[in-house]
Amino acid sequence: MAERSGGNPCIGTTSGGSRYTSSASLPRHSTNLDDFGPSIPAAFRQIVRGRAAEPAVSGEDWLARLPGQVAELAGAWGLVADGPVWHGVCAVVIPCHRDGQPVVLKVSWPHEEARLEHLALQAWGGDGAVRLLAADPPRWAMLLEPLLHDRNLDSTGLLEACETIGGLMRRLDRSATPQFTRLSDEIERWIPLCRNGSPLVPRRLTEQAAATLGDLRDGCDGRLIHQDLHFQNVLAAEREPWLAIDPKPLSGEWAFAVAPVLWNRWDEAAAATNLRTHLRLRVGLVCDAAGLDEDRAMAWSFVRLVTNAIWEAQEPQPGQAELSQWIAAAKAMTA
Missing domain, CATH: 3.30.200.20 (Phosphorylase Kinase; domain 1)
Incomplete structure (x- = not known):
């Protein structure tokens, strides 16, 4: 399931809500x-x-x-x-x-x-x-x-992939310079989005997301983060085993960036005996490798999942399967 952007340039991954992936290649037309x-x-x-x-x-x-x-x-x-x-x-x-x-x-x-x-x-x-x-x-x-454009973390075991992403987060951690959008500024737009909610998204989830955003506001800026660091945005390389690509940079905190590991490789999550346990294991693996606060990462992941559900619900023809997936994943992040 691809993250919905709903026209929001920072919480989504691309305009139109689809993540970046390389397609099947086509024959080249000319070297010129x-x-x-x-x-x-x-x-x-x-x-x-x-x-x-x-x-x-x-x-x-x-x-x-x-x-x-x-x-x-x-x-x-x-x-x-x-x-x-x-x-x-x-x-x-x-x-x-x-x-x-x-x-x-x-x-x-x-x-x-x-x-x-x-x-x-x-x-x-x-x-x-x-x-x-x-x-x-x-x-x-x-x-x-x-x-190596045809080899990403979808080709590895899920546990290893989560640990690899966490390790990359630790390596990529830098102070953000003033040019980058601040996560705290974006929160001010997301809170009313969650308060207004949607009839298609449970009210208790949207209200909880609005309250959670208020709690997360303090201390959430200052690190240069890759907010779309999912399995397909990590490619194999000759000089290193794995390297991150296609950053969606933000001045924020890395706990915010954990969420994409939840909605990618969704087929494996859907096949799990217990969705809550499965998704929380992903968060835990990333946080352990990255040195992040797991509770804060789950709170941010909950918020991002709820906002994606709201944006999906606002589509002219919402995808019922995707909407159900966003909501189910959000519920898995609640206490």
């Missing part, structure tokens, strides 16, 4: 990036085409500009395409060579969550995360080290 247009995957065009501007350019207009931007980036950075084009829900990823060395060009549709991605990667300096080689913020583009 001056001729990139035909290589834009049709599935990616379909995902982006109908998006409203957030805030600068609509999906349709951005797709029209994308081939020219890729050509300009290839010229500026000396890139030659060298592999199939991959994509997520907000970016195309193009394997390339520069001066004979393999690199990856990532170009994102302009949206708030990606605005400071390059600054987070720069701060981490390749320690626990993919290494940033160059950035062009006006074009929403980055040049990255190549990773």
